Structure formats: C-alpha cells, structure tokens
Amino acid sequence: MKRFLDLFFSIIGLIICLPLLLFLACLIKLDSKGSVFYKQVRVGKGNRDFKILKFRTMKENSDNRGLLTIGSSDVRITNIGRFMRKYKIDELPQLINVIQGNMSIVGPRPEVRKYVDLYTNEQKRVLTVRPGLTDFASIRYLNENELLAQSNDPEKQYIENIMPDKLKLNLDYIDQQSCWLDMKIIWQTLISIVK
Numbered sequence: 001m002k003r004f005l006d007l008f009f010s011i012i013g014l015i016i017c018l019p020l021l022l023f024l025a026c027l028i029k030l031d032s033k034g035s036v037f038y039k040q041v042r043v044g045k046g047n048r049d050f051k052i053l054k055f056r057t058m059k060e061n062s063d064n065r066g067l068l069t070i071g072s073s074d075v076r077i078t079n080i081g082r083f084m085r086k087y088k089i090d091e092l093p094q095l096i097n098v099i100q101g102n103m104s105i106v107g108p109r110p111e112v113r114k115y116v117d118l119y120t121n122e123q124k125r126v127l128t129v130r131p132g133l134t135d136f137a138s139i140r141y142l143n144e145n146e147l148l149a150q151s152n153d154p155e156k157q158y159i160e161n162i163m164p165d166k167l168k169l170n171l172d173y174i175d176q177q178s179c180w181l182d183m184k185i186i187w188q189t190l191i192s193i194v195k
Helices: 002-031 079-086 094-100 123-128 136-140 144-149 154-176 179-194
Strands: 037-043 049-055 104-106 132-134
Touching: 002 049, 002 079, 002 094, 002 104, 002 179, 049 094, 094 132, 104 179, 123 154, 132 179, 136 154, 136 179, 144 154, 154 179
Parallel strands: 104 132
Antiparallel strands: 037 049
16 A cells, blocks of 8 residues: 555656756756766665665765765755755655655655664664655754754764664654554655745
C-alpha cells in the first residue's frame, strides 16, 4: 500500500510541479555555471548506495570542501540556492527517486556513507526501510544549518548531538509507522516550511 501511495503522489506531484521545476531549472542556469541537478551518493534501504537527486544550490564541486552546509551564509551557496534551501524546494527532484524505488515520500532521510559508517548496530535499523523525502527529524532540524553555524566544531556537533537525535526519531518512526503517521508527517512538514 505504501509503495502504491508513493508512486501515486510522486507522479501527481511531478505533474503539478512541472512548470515550477522548469522555472527553477532556468533560474539555476542563469544564476551560476554548472548542471541544474546535483547528484550525491547516499545510503538507502539494505545499506545500498544510490544517487539522490536535488536541484543544485551550491557552486560546482563545493562538496570537495566538506559535506556539511554551515549556515545560510555559507559562501558556496548560490543566490537562488539560498531561496530553494529555505523552502526545501531543492528537494523536489527526489520525487524521481521515489518513482525509481530508491526512496519513499516519508521515511528516514538518507545519509552519506561517511556518517552511516558511524552508526551503531541499533541505529542501522534505519536502513531496513526506504529513506524518505521527509521525516520527524527533518521537521525538528529544519534549521540544522543554522545550528551547525553556531558551533565551534560543526562536524563534531553533528556526529555527537544532531545525528544521534535524528536516528532516535527515525527508529521511533520505524517502530510505529502507518499511513496515518505518514500523513501526519507530511502535514507537519508542509506547516513547518510555510512557517
């Protein structure tokens, strides 16, 4: 049932958002050199790598200077990228990942291998479900970049504080997942973005 709903809503979402996606693609090309899309290897269900698709919000090759984005003033972020990140619309191309079966609409956000390798055996349970576009952790840490910007050691802050809390929220989700819970998460995500 979940897979059917994922396919249904992601296809409808892509059709409805198509004019916006084309408009954003044009803005990205006008704003800076490089591809419209950004692909990054993330870890999905079954501990398997896949390429997540996003609109490019940073200057090309910016991930060579670190995987974490530190605050909205990160000089690597493009002008249109700042706007897209604020409203999370850089994530819209991941509807294609949902159609491909790499992701679900609701589920733990997929992490890069570097951080997954630090998971405990219990935390690795998040890899038993498809990763998602949104989850409770995404709602709680909507301003994660700003939190990291306030830290003297952002990566340490992420590994020791933020990542374990996100994983706890995701494990709680896995233990009680249902269609109703997914609808609640989608609704709360939309509300938090609008706010």
